Amino acid sequence: MENQNIKKTILSGVQPSGTLTIGNYLGALRNWATMQYDYNCYFCVVDLHAITVRQVPAELRQNCLKTLALYLAVGIDPEKNTLFMQSHVPAHAELAWVLSCYTMFGELSRMTQFKDKSAKHSDNINAGLFTYPVLMAADILLYQPDLVPVGNDQKQHIEIARDIANRFNGVYSETFKIPEPYMPKAGARIMSLSEPTSKMSKSDLGDGSVFLLDSRDVVIKKIKRAVTDSGSEVKYAEGKDGINNLMSIYSAFTGKSFEDIEKEFDGKGYGAFKLAVAETVADSLSEIQDKYNVFISDKEQLNKILIEGAQKASYTAEKTLRKVYRKVGFYSVK
Ligand code: AQP
Secondary structure, rough: OOOOOOOOOOEEEEEEOOOOHHHHHHHHHHHHHHHHEHHHHHHEEOHHHOOOOOOHHHHHHHHHHHHHHHHHHHOOOOOOOEEEEHOOOOOHHHHHHHOOOOHHHHHOOOOOOHHHHOOOOOOOOOOOHHHHHHHHHHHHHHOOOOOOEHHHHHHHHHHHHHHHHHHHHHHHOOOOOEEEOOOOOOOOOOOOOOOOOOOOOOOOOOOOOOEEEOOHHHHHHHHHHHOOOOOOOOOOOOOOHHHHHHHHHHHHOOOOOOHHHHHOOOHHHHHHHHHHHHHHHHHHHHHHHHHHHHHHHOOOHHHHHHHHHHHHHHHHHHHHHHHEEEEEEOOOOO
């Protein structure tokens, strides 16, 4: 029988701020699916984070369920893992407030995601966008995880979560476990196909992002149109951002090394390489989509998973929150 107590704990989540991309898949979800056998896992849909950028309510509601169905479609087993919606566990928002009092304005100002998103959404630079890393620290620390599997873009957020936890532990004695980031070897940072110096994002609705629910034709069209340089040699090299990105994608989906890819496409040019990448990605996505279609059509099952997940997550989260409230000196009648 599996013993949850001797397994290490991991926690991760994705924002339902659109349809997930192959960046979310390779940087996060795919790892979760392999880690679920060896770890005690909490995977959430971080809907509270999504409203830092204005969302259309009906679309957000849909995207929450679609994100859960995609978790299931990539093979994450709801029996083995705790799958839940962040807003269904109030302890996330409650701990975030406490932790915000142990987070410095200066350290939040240095977050690159805040700078990037403020530039992208200059008409809505809200306080939530600024305090996003505090909520993320609460998401993580509530479950006392050993590891947080994320793409490379989230490394800075894990570091600040560790700093906040260390600061709190320093003031009040050991309260939070200090988590380590866990990044995949291949696919930790997938770049936009149309702008290969920026990361691929689900909120980029142009041809730069390949979405997990894109049709085969759309995937092939987007990858064939991917921006590359004026050369023709398939080689991983500085300055060849577009080709480097396609090589990373191909490597992550096939398991082939860059050296093998260079040999495979020696003398064949960019056209043949792009087609091979496109077909490989389209084949993998069609497997995910077949499973997704089954899960998304059973709302009752999705709701059941969310209800049970929120109960399980709340049990652990409440335990940590009560400990924090006690340490900071809140009066309790229990
Ligand atoms: N391009 C990427 N390459 C590798 N990993 C990525 N991740 C996101 N983009 C890439 C990883 O996916 C997980 C979930 O991310 P998120 O949804 O919480 O937020 P994000 O990083 O801001 O993702 P997006 O797609 O860019 O969303 P929007 O457009 O809404 O901001 C994280 O583990 C992240 O590392």
